[in-house]
Amino acid sequence: MKLLQVNTLDAQGGAAIAAHRLYTALGRQPGVTSLMGVMEKKGDASAIHVLKRSPSRIKQKLLDKCGSALLKWANPDGRAFFSAYLFPGAVARSISNLRPDIIHLHWISNNFISPLTLERIAALNRPVVWTLHDTWPFTGGCHYFGSCRQWLAQCAHCPVLQRRFPYNLAKLLWKSKRRAYARLKPVLVALSRQFFDAVKRSSLLSPYRVEMLPNPIDAAVFRPVPRRLARQLLGLAPETRYILFGACSAVADKRKGYDLLAAALNALPSASRENTCCLVFGASHGESSPPLPLPTRFLGVLHDEIALALAYSAADVFVCPSREESFSNTTLESLACGTPVAAFAVGGIPDMVEHQVSGMLAAPHDPHELAECIAYILARDDRRRRMGEAAREKVARQYDMPVVAKKYMALYEELLNRQ
Structure with a gap:
């Protein structure tokens, strides 16, 4: 079985650490080829692959600048932790070249994977699992709810964006996600009971299956020292x-x-x-x-x-x-x-x-x-x-790596058997 963990980075930040630990834990399972796909690679492991967003660096730089300008217009003071990338990319083609049996998404923001790219990933006809490391998948761009409850219905009047005319960035991204999710049909992984319950109430995510599984840890490394x-x-x-x-x-x-x-x-x-x-x-x-x-x-x-x-x-x-x-x-x-x-x-x-x-x-x-x-x-x-x-x-x-890896393997095998 070939498994691909997809995250913006392979190191730095909680989601990257968690995704890398799962990639490591699965690689220790018999009969498994464990891969990781990232936008930016920090380490030197050969099984970690950079997924190109565009065949042209110049084009990608222009798209990144346009995306940043779009977000800067809507959120000029930059105080809100908000991501909105709307352009299609070549990540799906890079994933296809790796030929994974399972595509497991993690944290995919920072101009990495847009809703349009998710639609292209859906066209690969591979089971998709998605671990929710923050609330971006629930919302029109926010990575944390705070006191806002618009994600329960639709992100139409985002309180953290200062400008909504002539276009409403949060509403536009929310609708793009809804269309992409309907094609992707991901199996969601909530890392906590709190997130599990939130998925059940989410206007974007409630139609999809959700499992509650933890991040793994290597208990042989993180162990008591006198x-x-x-x-x-x-x-x-x-x-x-x-x-x-x-x-x-x-x-x-x-x-x-x-x-x-x-x-x-x-x-x-x-x-x-x-x-x-x-x-x-x-x-x-x-x-x-x-x-x-x-x-x-x-x-x-x-x-x-x-x-x-x-x-x-x-x-x-x-x-x-x-x-x-x-x-x-x-x-x-x-x-x-x-x-x-x-x-x-x-x-x-x-x-x-x-x-x-x-x-x-x-x-x-x-x-x-x-x-x-x-x-x-x-x-x-x-x-x-x-x-x-x-x-x-x-x-x-x-939470030890072998324990958590077996739980994920059971989920992956079930999804493959249902294809």
Whole structure:
């Protein structure tokens, strides 16, 4: 069986990491040829292929400039995370040349695959699976709902776009997607119960089959390292308590909740603040955000998974203060390393973290409740160790690469048998 994972990038960003891990996990299955197709390739694996969007670089540059100008006109301040690419491309031809049995789409924005290109992919007559890493497939261009509920009906009056005349970009893209989806007939993968329920209510996606399957993780890489050893290797004090926070663009991306973390740390009781420091990865010291109210060490961007595992293992608690998440790879990584998680109950986090068993869940966006969760985990070492053991056990049972790969293989085989 030849399987193709399609994502804009093969590295950098949560969706790229998840898609690459699935590509890796499937490649370890017997009788499987696992491929990955991307717009831009960062790594050097021979099974990762660049899918050309156009046979002419000049033409593609012109189309990209037109697409950017179109979006700039509708969203001149650029504050909204909104993608709208309307032009056809040659990606379907590149996919056809690879001759996959299954086409598995992931995050396809940033001028990579338009609705018109999806129609051309549909014409290949291959089963299409699509993992929903954010809300772009639901909407007329937004990657996160926020408080908007227009996606339940039709994205006609997008609140994040400043201009709608002489054309309504959100409405145009919404209608283009509806037409493309009717031809593509994708099998959707929701990474969380929250997204699964949203698909059922979505005006665009509700006609199509949806399965709830998680992102995989390599539990042989993300595993507990003795805390004293991890701290020694990272140059950390052995007896200090460490609160870990990290994400892609950890400080710059407002959705990751750096400000909510700061508010939660300010609300910590004095007993929890004593001999406690913060560790931050995915950002560097000096970025334009207020300092955290505890001594803080910035670890920068950790590209190496072993270094990430050391950081999780060195910490007493990992905090995920995200406002919105489809899944949260960092939460899963921490749990795999046996480090309890304190987080807001958003996206896929409640599916992974069992409250008072492997971590603590706070009401979304409530920093005072998040502070209580952090304090609860820090209060007793024996409780923290029990939580870490429970976290590791659940990851090994439900999220390890071989476990998740078998679930996807069962889905792929079913789709092929129905052709």
